[in-house]
Amino acid sequence: MSEEIILSINGASKRFGGLQALSDVSLKIMRGQIYGLIGPNGAGKTTFFNVITGLYQPDTGTFELGGKPYSPSAPHEVAKAGIARTFQNIRLFGEMSAVENVMVGRHVRTHQGVFGAVFHHKKAREEEAAIRKRALELLDFVGIGKFANRTARLLSYGDQRRLEIARALATEPQLLALDEPAAGMNATEKLGLRDLLVKIKAEGKTILLIEHDVKLVMGLCDRLTVLDYGKPIAEGVPADVQKNPAVIEAYLGGGH
């Protein structure tokens, strides 16, 4: 693992009317890490996620992705810059097949437009073939290669999640940002997810993970930040964070 910083955030904050959803959040994610963001409900994890994926504009904070300044003004610039996300409530293109879903993931790294579509010249054909090939590879990688032609909404929940991850990987992200990927999963599915994430990490990918399942997070993540009421209350390796009294207080004690 090189010491390259993939995502660096300094002093991010966001206010919605009377609510300070995030205050002074800073973190660094290194290449090849699985970085976890946890905290009780309403702690600001989703707000943070939406800030880095361009849905909200932060009030303050500097952001760097892959060493370059990062400030997307619209959600569609995020994938191009290098962050690919999944959604807590899986958002697939239901009526498209699995492979087509992943092929959409290649959109941001490919170019053919109307001309290529209609005239189908050599360059267009080659690009299209490459898109399909890569998509099938990714489907195999996440373990649902045999469902390539199945309509996405007909897949099982666990497979849909895998598909969503494959689609995100297709964008060749610097950072894979997963929003509660284990939501709604049973124990077996969670194990499968864990294995997949470990596999992705082994390929050298960097992952940011919001999760509620503390056990999953502790076993998987290299480092964590814990948010509570929009403020970071702990940061470090899981073993340390687990023992941090402020963290225990936030989860078990007062008010939650």
Add this chain to the structure above:
Amino acid sequence: MSIHFDIKHNPKKAYRNLGLVLVAAIIFPFIAANFGNSWVRIVDLSLLYIMLALGLNIVVGFAGLLDLGYIAFYALGAYMTAVFASPQFSTILQSFVDNYPSVGNALVSFFGAEITQNGIHLSVWVIVPISAAVAGLFGAILGAPTLKLRGDYLAIVTLGFGEIIRIFMNNLYAPINITNGAIGVSGIDPVKIGGLSLAGEAGSHSTVFIFGMGMPSVNAYYFLFLALCCLVIFVTVRLQHSRLGRAFVAIREDEIAAKAMGINTRNIKLLAFSLGASFGGVAGSMFASFQGFVSPESFALTESIAVLAMVVLGGMGHIPGVILGGILLSALPEVLRYSDAPQMALFGQIIVPPEIARMMLLGLAMVVIMLTRPAGLWPSPKHEDRPDADVDAPNQSTDVVKV
């Protein structure tokens, strides 16, 4: 694509089926000619409707943008042709001269005596691309304010635009007479290909001579429209199976996810509107040349609704379904024209006059089909049990209607 025309997985069957359809299509006018020209004429108009439906399918079917004012682009193409391929331009210049003499006279000297007398008569090879381009431009302009709206509102706003265009068509006759108002523009040039006029030469009773063989003008137009239709089908199929086509469907299925995948949804939506509109413009241009005459009547709200119904009831997004919808909803109502005889026989009087029966059929179809088969008559087949990417599984379950 449906299993009957699945070129990728079963090319032999697909090409055979396509070949059969094409042969039937080519023979059709010669057989139908035995029953008089009216059937071929009806199918000529049907072919135009199919083109419209396929164009609207890009907007509604692929991209999921509910456009209720689509006929406006048909109107634009038709009126562009009316102005630039008929004597109308001289009327325009005349009204400038009558109302704004200084401007008018300047224009007259700019365009010269020939045009001032006879109007502009651009050839079909020029006017069709211009119509497509202008319609495409308006597609983007009219689409722009709708980009953030959801379903119902998008529909109403596009409907509003369609109505606005119709109102303009009806009223742009004073002070400058562009559209000639409710009366419409006549004397539009027929399509001329390589010197051969598809309306036939004067005195030939609308007979066109190709390679020494004579055929009625409607037949000649039939083949032109058939070729054009095939081209439109080809283009939309290519679009569907391309990066752009996937982007359209992604937006339709989940716009937020599409954005997260880096798709610039604003631009892609505008492109959908533009492309769809340009098809409408081309069809409109053909319509004007075919009829020789256009008036605002042909572009009423019911037409927009009919074309939308063709797409939605046929099978949204599914090209064969849309074509089926186009055929059913343009040709079937014509059959109802002959419903007065059976009604007289059965009831002794005409309860539902044929023209009303046609509208009623449309309304009924919309209600019944949405309640019973909301995906349309011939929707895209669902792939439930085709695990292998490249093997054609014969007993897959689909919603394909066995036509």
Add this chain to the structure above:
Amino acid sequence: MDTFIQQIINGLVQGGMYALVALGYTMVYGVLNLINFAHGDVLMIGAMTGITILNLVQQVAPGLPGVVKILIAILGSIPVCIAVNVAIERIAYRRLRNAPRLAPLITAIGVSILLQTSAMIIWGRNPIGFPGVMPSESFQISGVFISPTQVMLLVLAVLCMLGLVYMVEKTRMGRAMRAVAENPRVAGLMGVDSNLIIVLTFSIGAALAAVAGVMWGAVYSSAHFAMGVVPGMKAFSAAVLGGIGNIYGAMVGGVVLGLVESLGAGYLGDLTNNLFGSQYQDVFAFLALILVLTLKPSGIMGERVADRA
């Protein structure tokens, strides 16, 4: 100045009718999140039925005062309109409550077409005349003319709107309607029968449309099968202009639209040096709709926003 006041009067009259129809749209949208595309045709049914009843009344009791005759016509067409609107809800919308947005819209358009063709069959394709039962001499108040029909319309419109406001704010039913509009599930948990409320909503909307329809026929002296289409769209625009889902918004939006149309029609020719005359007045409603949805989708009075993808 006289013309100005005159245009204002005309605008208020027109606006009153728009408001009554806009209320129907906004209430249905409030409880179902659905645009009842066929609502304009309910107005038409009201007008046509009203004329039929009026002709009957003319034959049976020609001596009654004009106002009474029209009221009878209104009272007669209200049940018909309610029946039609409730039937539309039952047949077309109820089954499609959870379907994607497209299906109810297409069904609604289909219903609209069916209503128009039915009207064509029953009453014929040509416009039918509204019997001239009201006195035709206008009142003149310092140079401005207002006809008895227009007065009747304004009075009725105000009464209806006041009645509606009272019902919605002060009665149990009204509270239930507001609850269902906010959150149908929770309202259900509180013991409110959503289906009943929805039927009630459609009924009230239909009744208002019946009033508007009969009075429209009275003001314009005729009615025909397609008369509901454009006014329906305009009334919907008015509802959006005022703030969809908000009944005060519908009232405000309707009146504002009526005024804008009337003043615009009157002065557009002068303003544009006769380039665009009053024949373009229909464009106002659509432009208003487009502008509102683009710039301030929540409308004048705010509340429900058009933005769910």
